[in-house]
Amino acid sequence: MARNIQSLERAAAMLRLLAGGERRLGLSDIASSLGLAKGTAHGILRTLQQEGFVEQDDASGRYQLGAELLRLGTTYLDVHELRARALVWTDDLARSSGESVYLGVLHQQGVLIVHHVFRPDDSRQVLEIGAMQPLHSTALGKVLSAYDPVAHSEAIEADRKVFTDRTVCELDAFEHILDLTRARGYAADVEETWEGVASVAAPIHDRRRMPVGAVGVTGAVERLCRPDEDGVLRPELIAAVRDCARAVSRDLGAGRF
DSSP, rough: OOOOOHHHHHHHHHHHHHHHHHHOOOOOHHHHHTTTHHHHHHHHHHHHHHTEEEEEEETTOOOEEHHHHHHHHHHHHHHHHHHEEEEEEHHHHHOOOOOOOOEEEEEEEEEEEEEEESSSSOOOOOHHHHHHHHTTTSSSHHHHHHHHHHHHHHHHHHHOOOOOOOOOHHHHHHHHHHHHHHTTEEEEEEEESSTTTTEEEOOOOOOOOOEOOOOOOOEHHHHHTTSSSOBBOHHOOOOHHHHHHHHHHHHTTTOOO
């Protein structure tokens, strides 16, 4: 029988201890509660703090659960509720737009596709649930990077790879795109990730007004963009995507946006 890793057991016990109370705990309290030497407890706390699982109050020096742990703790429920709430609206968006619809969430340093509605025609298509997309070049990724601080940090720290001659990788230019995304409420990707392919996406928020995902449509440039203007997305398509995102957000309890 495989032996448990003691340091992980201690870290788990420490997190449970911090989760069980309403107040911050000091190093001595944590060490004595778990029967650990202060040095051992401090080493584990320092590692958990570096990973974002624990935070230390600057004034008191006491510890509490970190934002990253809280985020991980709600991810499972958030994703499944997000998919359930989005089913009808994404079906409607695919039907009205005639294009493929994707629902994405932040995962590590990319966008995880958690729902995919096929383009409503007879063409051969591949289900892309579980696929990963880059944060810096796709419409879904730009939306997450613009609205989610964690996604923004991941996009800034990641290696922003060049996919086509339209991919924006330089930091200042990328930050400008995120500012523009927040200002107009959607993001675009016109041949920045795949040549001949365009997409538009908008953010989805939950009852806490927190960004929990993005929804978008993807298709050929000649279908998604205006024929008379190079790289300009059809305004009715943008409106449809934004309406879909707002509808899902309302179903998640976000109210009006």
